[in-house]
Amino acid sequence: MICLPIAEKTWSKEMEQPIFEAWKKKNLYKFNPSSKKKVFSIDTPPPYVNTPIHIGQATTYVLMDFFARYKRMQGFEVLFPLGLDRNGLPIEMAAEKRFKIKLNEVSREDFIAKCRQVLEESSTESIDSFLKLGIGFNAWEKGVEIGAMYLTDSPEYRALTQGTFIDLYEKGLIYQSDRITNYCPGCRTTLADSEVEYADLPSKFNDIIFKIKETGEQIIIGTTRPELVCTCGMVIFNPEDERYRHLDGKTAITPIFGKEVRIKAHPLAEIEKGTGIVMMCSAGDLSDIRFFREMNLQPVIAIGADGKMNKNAGFLEGLHVREARKKMIEELQEKGLLVGQKDVTHRTPICERSKDEIEFISMQEFYLKQIDYKPKMKELAKKINFFSPQSRQILLDWIDAVSIDWPISRRRYYATEIPMWYCKKCGKEILPPKGKYCQPWREPPPIKKCPKCGGTEFKGEERVFDTWFDSSISPLYILGYERNPAFFKKAFPCSLRPQGKEIVRTWLYYTVLKCYHLTGKCVFSDAWINYHIVDDKGIKMSKSKGNMIDPHDVLEQFGAEPFRLWSAIEGDLTKTDFRCSFERIQGAQKTLVKLWNIARFISSFPRPKKTAKIKLREIDKWVLQEINEIIGFTQKQYNEYDFHGPATKIKNFLWETFASHYLEMAKSRAYNDKKAFSKEEQDAAIFTLYECLEKTLLVLAPILPMVTFKIYGDLNNGKDIHFEAFPKLGKAEKIPFSGQELADLNSLIWKTKKEAGKGLRDQLSELALEKKFSGIAKDLQEMHNAQKLSFGEKTEIKI
């Protein structure tokens, strides 16, 4: 019994576990900041800690792992850290659900304690999934050194977030201002746009009467928000609208409140909608706010932070918005000012948690300047290499759409605190020194006396940061900004930001903005923007549709390697969505088995010694040239983060060129049972088989880390393929025939035999070949078992 170097009969998913566990144990991909190698840094998107990863994340992290492994083989010191996002809303929501509490019904200490408890109990399922997927992060343990796993709510990370605030504040880039924002009366907090959802709610469209001051005529205006009449700042109609053209520049008098407002033609009004004439209120919705700003109108705020009407609402003061609306309608009816009412469904912004209707009220918030920097941002957007290039447009469009500075403060608890105190006497703002995480709402200020007025009493800031204010420094954090200045200087800018296209306007934009404010430079060289994994029918996955695919099921059924190969083969995720189907993932598995069998077969031949004389035949040169071309193409494409094109080509090489054609032709020479070949020729076949196999393994190593690791190690005394250099493009060899021509010739012979009812190993009486095949005629004769060989203008096959 021959003992093959590759013992197992086939590759199975059970073989993965010992491999990835050994990698983890050995800390193989630990980052070395003092390495002499050039650094390649990947700013991975920290997934949310308490939710298991979904199939989309599984795919994108696998793709990032391709990049990391490839760059490592290219001789870079690869920074590929794992981060976990733990700040903000999702944790708060989980705590509220788990303990059945509400943010503003318990003390801040208690609430934070509950959040921490949720975090402590939270599963590390996502980390486990990454490990099983064969992802080669620098580290699996949390820590503060470069490359260690980091948590966005760690004191170190939060201290850096606060430090950046202090810098930006001192540079004059952050200011406080009273502006209208989303506000949830139920939760009593300002909300980011991303925390707002929409619902189609029934509402009433009320036709109410306004008087024209100059002419005394009456106009009818439709509104769903009659309680906001008191905030009406202007009445508009469409410039094309004949019915109202004569009113342009005249004055309308609001019903009940009797306030005089200007009437103006404005394209915002649509002719067909309602009565075609609109009252513009401050704070009906965000477009009103924009309109007021545009028209330079002073907004009237009628709703207070408690969700009740204030004194600006006159007789409605003290009523909740809903009650006020009812009361206003009654009042209008009584005065004969309501002439119609119809039911409509109104797409209403609501709070994603309490489902309360969002109100737009004015609040004092911190803002980071961005409007003034729009041209600069566009310039930076053009500097970053986008993969694919058309994704740049998403960022450019968003920069164009930005209309106000970035509100960065939130009235929440589980987030990074704004590091500021105020002198109770003179209001002076006190900043702490940078570098230490602080909680002003529970800690005393860093000074005893106000430097301005000498006051000794202070109030700590209670607000926290928008979570994007944390997330937007991730590349600085992973590169050791302010923590390891020497390394930061060496490694900046960050090589690559991989992320989803849906968060270009948030994560990518805010990162580029904030890092520019801090460093004056563009923080990324490359940005790789991915599309999504959808279900097998092309529909976006969502819990409500019940079409979610769990990566655990994939891992359990097939293991990581088929899934990884599928991720590469399926398509180009920077250009299109992938449809996820188990059938296709299973299909990828066949290629693994093929690779395994090829390797097992080749390993059954003793490898010629390095010193052995090798006499390459033309067929050997041909296949070596084929793999050489694969290497050249692969390297070029991998450099552009394209793994799809190469994976497809490599797979095709493996099945067709190598297995079906070369291997079949070299087989009898490798066996050399009949001693038809010299020892040098036999060795040449075996040498070439090994050469092709190893090069194939090397180019596949980033995609299939575990199978290639196992085979390569078995063939080379346990050598780790991932620390080998990526193969280099060799000199091109001129071959008189193409791979396609050879494949066609073989096909023709196989077909002829089959049509004659012969088996593939059966004899041919004569084979006439075209002259270009003369160099490989002997190999063809062996392969097809031809008795006689001749040459002519055309191929002729005699049975």
Added chain:
RNA sequence: GGGUCCGUGGUCUAGCGGUUAUGACGCCACCCUUACAAGGUGGAGGCCGUGAGUCCGAAUCUCACCGGGCCCACCA
């Protein structure tokens, strides 16, 4: 409404000025040929979304239309 991407055999996909239009999955037929039946060989199946234009020549370029995905905005 704005942006963006995409319509190629039943399904998915390559091709991006000249090919008999790739390849995969599925289907049918034959074959256990000493790496591999999770294999091999062969086969059926396509007016390349519609219409017009440019060109000697279009799946490929242009325009219009139709259909779809995603993102953004808006809905008094």
